[in-house]
Amino acid sequence: MSSPYEMYVGGEWVTADTASTIDIVNPANADEVVARYQDASASDAERAIEAAAAARDRWATVSGPERGRILKRTGEILDSRTDEAVGNLVREEGKTRSEATGEVQRAVDIFSYYAQKARDLGGVRKSSSGQSTSLSTRREPLGTVALITPWNYPIAIPAWKLAPALAAGNTVVVKPASQAPGPTRILFECLAEAGLPDGVANMVTGAGSEVGTPLVEHSAIAGVSFTGSTSVGTDIARTAARERKRIQAEMGGKNPTVVMPSADLDRAVEIVGSGAFGTTGQSCTATSRAIVHEDLYDEFVEQIAQHAESLTVGPGLDDPDMGPHVSANELESTLQYVNIGTEEGATLVTGGSRLAEGDLADGFFVAPTVFADVNSGMRIAQEEIFGPVLSVIKASSFDDAVTLANDVEYGLSASIVTDSHSEAERFLDRVESGVAKVNEKTTGLELHAPFGGYKNSSTNTYREQGDAGLDFFTSTKTVYRSY
CATH class of the missing domain: 3.40.309.10 (Aldehyde Dehydrogenase; Chain A, domain 2)
Structure with missing residues (x-):
């Protein structure tokens, strides 16, 4: 077995503070260890948060078209690595080759979609009730956000959180699920090759009980986007609300x-x-x-x-x-x-x-x-x-x-x-x-339409995907100008 894959923090591939690792076995053959990853600690998560926070103001000033160019290039690089990404997804998560191919293509399409959205992201002009006054809005990034993603769609869900977060000008820390972190690692390799500035996107691998807490509680984190179980999502939502952080959680279904x-x-x-x-x-x-x-x-x-x-x-x-x-x-x-x-x-x-x-x-x-x-x-x-x-x-x-x-x-x-x-x-x-x-199955979603649930399937705060995905990652500022 080769050395453990490293985490991505501050524009570099780095090892965790701990010596422990996570073995990923092939779901089709439990005797085969297909990869090994860093088992990060809370201090590693804090290091990633600090790197993202340090890059926050710089990335927020990058123009929408330039952010879009990087996202578009990321999708192109991922597309060229489809076979590798599909093979990795199958060996770590267990999907069939056809299902994995569709998921990787979806991630490519998501980056292409939000690359275009980054160019158009802005505000609206409103009519003022007063004379010699203009009234408009601006959409501004939240700042630094934490993305906690599940194992069942290990490249599509990180993509549909990462792409709108970056398009809107946020810096991010991603914690992929420990069962299948490889597809997210490949996504970060594509981001780095596309020229994403250091510190803008960071990835830590490890247990949610160890890494997840600082990602939710750290004072530099302005918002948390989570996909996973209702019990965990509810706990995260409670903590985020107590800390007055923006929360988006997509949870269970029946x-x-x-x-x-x-x-x-x-x-x-x-x-x-x-x-x-x-x-x-x-x-x-x-x-x-x-x-x-x-x-x-x-x-x-x-x-x-x-x-x-x-x-x-x-x-x-x-x-x-x-x-x-x-x-x-x-x-x-x-x-x-x-x-x-x-x-x-x-x-x-x-x-x-x-x-x-x-x-x-x-x-x-x-x-x-x-x-x-x-x-x-x-x-x-x-x-x-x-x-x-x-x-x-x-x-x-x-x-x-x-x-x-x-x-x-x-x-x-x-x-x-x-x-x-x-x-x-x-x-x-x-x-x-x-x-x-x-007359359609319950599975299958369009990437440009809002997605989220009612009752215990969601925090009922913000939807994901499409324009709704950008709504979560932006704040609206209303501007009055008298002249």
């Missing part, structure tokens, strides 16, 4: 797809199956509940089980339909929920077991899982599982289906499959979800 009698059943099965089992169910927007009208419930259960059983499961580099869980802990959590569902009285229709035969023996593989006869009070219908487990719930009517869809503490993404325009519009009006779709 996303429903409603299937109505007018739907084409084959299409409904494809939509639900793709949303439930794509990315191994390791997405905050994954379809966790299929709420199906009683008129086609039995037939839907039969066909979605057939769909699950038809999927190939294997190492991501082989590009199967579904790859492994990212870690042994995530696999164990999914298997525990399978046991919970069975004990609660739900019917395990298919899947639910670890796959450990042949080439899968040393990986974190699980069979795509379908439960039927699920009621809304069961834990498998209420709690985020973060694995390829679908609960199929029977609804007696459209109104009943919407009530069931809303009967959780989360509200991130939801969809309906129907050929009724009236049902579609009523669903969009009534569903309690930050993202609502008609």
Whole structure:
């Protein structure tokens, strides 16, 4: 094994103050250590914050077009390294090659998008009620911000936080998730090659319990953008509020797809199956509940089980339909929920077991899982599982289906499959979800549209992506001029 990858602080690749490291194993083969990273301490995080704070005023004065040029060049460099980034993402996180390729392309597109936005970032002119007075606004950077990102989209989510933060003129410290920090490291290599000034963007790797605290509490941090679990995000939000810092947190989901009698059943099965089992169910927007009208419930259960059983499961580099869980802990959590569902009285229709035969023996593989006869009070219908487990719930009517869809503490993404325009519009009006779709899977987002959730899926403060992503990273100053 080669030396541990270093952190990026003040424009240099540096080692941590501690001697400890983090081993990253291949989710498809736990015996293979694919990389080793620095396990940073609180003092390392503080060093990165100080570097970002020192670069803050200088970067804020760089023109929008020049910031945009650096972002555009970053995207171009990343594009030229697509094969490397895809291979790294698959080996560290476990996604299939196709899923990883799509994610890397999304990161490229995000940098291209915000490169253009950086050129246009400014204020607006307003009419003044007084004579000889002009009235306008300016958008100014917050200052230095902390970005805490998850393992399940280890290059796309850092990109959609980093790019708008830099476009708006902020300096940043990023803490990627310890399970898959490699794609973020590659992103920082691209930023450095593109000419990002020293100290503007910094990366520290390590445990959230050690590194995360100073990133939230340090007096130089003006804002925190977090993606991860609801419990951690809520704690971060409380701390940030106490310190009067701006907070943006995208958290958990328990996303429903409603299937109505007018739907084409084959299409409904494809939509639900793709949303439930794509990315191994390791997405905050994954379809966790299929709420199906009683008129086609039995037939839907039969066909979605057939769909699950038809999927190939294997190492991501082989590009199967579904790859492994990212870690042994995530696999164990999914298997525990399978046991919970069975004990609660739900019917395990298919899947639910670890796959450990042949080439899968040393990986974190699980069979795509379908439960039927699920009621809304069961834990498998209420709690985020973060694995390829679908609960199929029977609804007696459209109104009943919407009530069931809303009967959780989360509200991130939801969809309906129907050929009724009236049902579609009523669903969009009534569903309690930050993202609502008609005849589409719950996963999949446009990079130029706002993204965020309701209820416990979000802090309900600022949305991510598109213009909303810039809103979080800027403050508005109102300017009056008398002449």
